[in-house]
Amino acid sequence: MLAYFASAAGLLQAQKVVTIPGKRPMLLHNDRPEDLETPTSYFDTWITPNDVFFVRQHLPRPRVMVESFRLALDGRIEKPMELRLADLQKLPQHTVAATLECTGNARGLFRPRVPGIQWMRGAIGNAEWTGPRLSDVLKLAGADLEAPWVTINGADSGLIKTPDFIRSFPMKKALHPATLLGLKINGKPLPDLHGFPLRLIVPGWDGTSWVKWVTNLSIAAEPNNGFFMNPGYRFPKYAVTPGTPAKPSELEVIEGMPVKSFITSVSDQERIPVKATVLRGIAWAGEERVTKVDVSTDAGRTWEPAQLSRQDLPFAWRLWSINWTPPHPGYFTILSRATDSAGRNQPVVATWNPSGYLYNAIDRVGVTVEAA
Ligand SMILES: Nc1nc2c(c(=O)[nH]1)N[C@H]1C(S)=C(S)[C@@H](COP(=O)(O)O)O[C@H]1N2
Numbered sequence: 229m230l231a232y233f234a235s236a237a238g239l240l241q242a243q244k245v246v247t248i249p250g251k252r253p254m255l256l257h258n259d260r261p262e263d264l265e266t267p268t269s270y271f272d273t274w275i276t277p278n279d280v281f282f283v284r285q286h287l288p289r290p291r292v293m294v295e296s297f298r299l300a301l302d303g304r305i306e307k308p309m310e311l312r313l314a315d316l317q318k319l320p321q322h323t324v325a326a327t328l329e330c331t332g333n334a335r336g337l338f339r340p341r342v343p344g345i346q347w348m349r350g351a352i353g354n355a356e357w358t359g360p361r362l363s364d365v366l367k368l369a370g371a372d373l374e375a376p377w378v379t380i381n382g383a384d385s386g387l388i389k390t391p392d393f394i395r396s397f398p399m400k401k402a403l404h405p406a407t408l409l410g411l412k413i414n415g416k417p418l419p420d421l422h423g424f425p426l427r428l429i430v431p432g433w434d435g436t437s438w439v440k441w442v443t444n445l446s447i448a449a450e451p452n453n454g455f456f457m458n459p460g461y462r463f464p465k466y467a468v469t470p471g472t473p474a475k476p477s478e479l480e481v482i483e484g485m486p487v488k489s490f491i492t493s494v495s496d497q498e499r500i501p502v503k504a505t506v507l508r509g510i511a512w513a514g515e516e517r518v519t520k521v522d523v524s525t526d527a528g529r530t531w532e533p534a535q536l537s538r539q540d541l542p543f544a545w546r547l548w549s550i551n552w553t554p555p556h557p558g559y560f561t562i563l564s565r566a567t568d569s570a571g572r573n574q575p576v577v578a579t580w581n582p583s584g585y586l587y588n589a590i591d592r593v594g595v596t597v598e599a600a
């Protein structure tokens with residue numbers, strides 16, 4: 229269905245829009261299974277509500293039943309074991325605020341274009357996630373905590389064209405106190421679309437590691453070598469010439485996230501009246517904290533610091549805002565640039581890579597300011 233989507237800012241954009249049960253209107257990239265992008269006009273609250281949270285799934289969505297659900301643990305552990313949902317609910321529950329972002333968010337901004345879902349700015353959301361610590365579950369199972377890898381599989385299974393979605397990540401991150409086996413998002417049980425009943429919460433890391441519908445944890449000496457670890461979700465160690473492939477031997481697994489910001493209160497090519505306004509956006513920095521967002525309304529000639537929302541937590545985004553009164557009608561190029569606690573900031577040009585991952589250039593929208 230091609231429809232006109234009216235953003236909160238009043239812009240009419242030709243976009244495919246869908247409303248599926250449990251969601252407000254979302255931008256559709258695929259159906260069966262649905263890949264849904266959040267319109268940026270919803271990013272005006274620190275917590276992204278469940279009914280506008282973006283959805284990414286590679287395979288038909290599994291339906292997991294509470295009664296038959298088992299989390300199987302195997303590999304380097306004392307003895308293989310299975311946990312029921314109630315066993316996980318009995319463990320101490322922790323809540324962590326964290327931003328979940330698809331590795332390919334804003335892929336649609338890369339030039340030359342790359343194949344894959346052409347996400348713009350909406351494959352991201354910020355939520356409070358609740359569940360037991362992964363480390364508590366590993367200890368309960370008598371896992372060998374010296375083993376270097378944890379491999380994680382969900383109830384979705386491979387098709388002829390798309391292999392099973394399996395990920396591995398280092399024991400060090402598995403044992404981090406913020407790494408959870410999530411049962412809830414924003415205080416509610418995970419919806420089917422977001423991994424009911426159990427998903428991995430890997431604060432500070434890209435969405436690929438946040439495996440949904442988790443049914444198996446395997447403690448291993450080596451990482452899994454399936455498609456979604458190799459060659460999938462890898463980034464060139466050295467930047468490649470845009471438009472050319474990377475050498476497979478020079479691709480590395482993505483761990484963590486760069487610093488990023490987006491402008492969310494106005495859209496590119498929007499028309500706005502010549503009067504005082506508040507420019508708003510979001511900024512996040514993986515395992516670091518956002519310390520500063522600078523905004524330019526004159527294409528980068530001059531910059532001014534934006535105000536940051538009071539929440540200053542690792543793993544969670546910050547909202548930013550800045551007052552702006554356009555001095556006259558005309559076309560304005562607005563930019564936002566975040567800096568983080570490690571001193572990283574956003575480049576003018578994102579590192580082009582064949583799969584279009586980790587886009588993090590200084591954000592840029594052009595607006596036409598119209599005489600009243
Ligand atoms: N089992 C399983 N888990 C998965 C995926 C998947 O296809 N299957 N997609 C991953 C990717 S690429 C992303 S970006 C996030 C998206 O989570 P969301 O749909 O809850 O927003 O889930 C991750 N977990």
Ligand SMILES: [Mo]
Pocket residue numbers: 284329330331332435436
């Ligand atoms: Mo993703």
